[in-house]
Structures are given as structure tokens and as C-alpha cells.
Amino acid sequence: QVQVVESGGGLVQPGGSLRLSCVASGSIFGIYPMGWYRQAPGKQRESVATISYGGTTNYDDSVKGRFTISRDSNKRTVYLQMNSLEPEDTAVYYCNIRVLGRDYWGQGTQVTVSS
Numbered sequence: 587q588v589q590v591v592e593s594g595g596g597l598v599q600p601g602g603s604l605r606l607s608c609v610a611s612g613s614i615f616g617i618y619p620m621g622w623y624r625q626a627p628g629k630q631r632e633s634v635a636t637i638s639y640g641g642t643t644n645y646d647d648s649v650k651g652r653f654t655i656s657r658d659s660n661k662r663t664v665y666l667q668m669n670s671l672e673p674e675d676t677a678v679y680y681c682n683i684r685v686l687g688r689d690y691w692g693q694g695t696q697v698t699v700s701s
Contacts, residue, residue: 595679606681618686623681671697678696
């Protein structure tokens with residue numbers, strides 16, 4: 587079994603920053619792709635940033651230049667540094683790890699950007 591736990595969400599003013607953390611644990615042997623997704627009210631879940639097992643990163647166009655995904659040396663912790671936050675970034679942010687073709691998700695952490 588694999589567990590995924592996110593933390594670091596909260597309320598921030600436009601232009602502010604937040605750092606999300608995600609820890610994956612359990613039956614994980616090796617390095618697997620991980621990523622951050624978000625879902626705003628009334629919208630579908632969308633990819634925000636992903637990092638491959640080799641460290642290659644990909645970003646949605648809406649966050650390029652503002653968000654940075656990184657991985658800890660243990661390979662099971664990923665971070666999402668979010669700068670220059672905009673009200674449109676308000677959503678529940680979910681962490682994902684894909685282990686041997688199966689997706690595991692965390693419970694999500696709320697990010698609200700508002701003045």
C-alpha cells in the first residue's frame with residue numbers, strides 16, 4: 587500500500603508565495619514519477635507540475651515561471667514552490683505518485699489566493 591500526504595496550503599494575498607510539500611510512503615521500491623494537480627470549484631482536475639523519475643520537469647503554461655517543482659534526495663518527497671500567486675490559482679492541490687502504472691493520490695490541500 588502507498589500513502590500520500592500533502593501539506594502547506596493556506597490563505598495568501600495576490601502576489602504572495604506558498605510552498606507545498608508531499609510525502610509518499612509505503613510499498614515504494616525505486617523512483618517513480620510524481621506531480622502536483624489542482625481542482626478549482628466547478629472545474630476538472632488539471633496538471634500543474636510533474637517530475638519524472640529522472641528529474642525532468644513539466645509545467646502547465648499557466649504556472650510557468652511562477653511555480654517550481656522539486657524533489658528531495660530521498661526521492662519520495664516533492665515540493666511545489668508557488669510565487670506570484672494569483673486568484674486564479676485558488677484550488678485544492680493534490681499530490682500524485684504513479685507506482686508501476688497505478689496512481690496514488692493524497693487528500694489534497696486548499697490554496698486560497700485572496701485579498
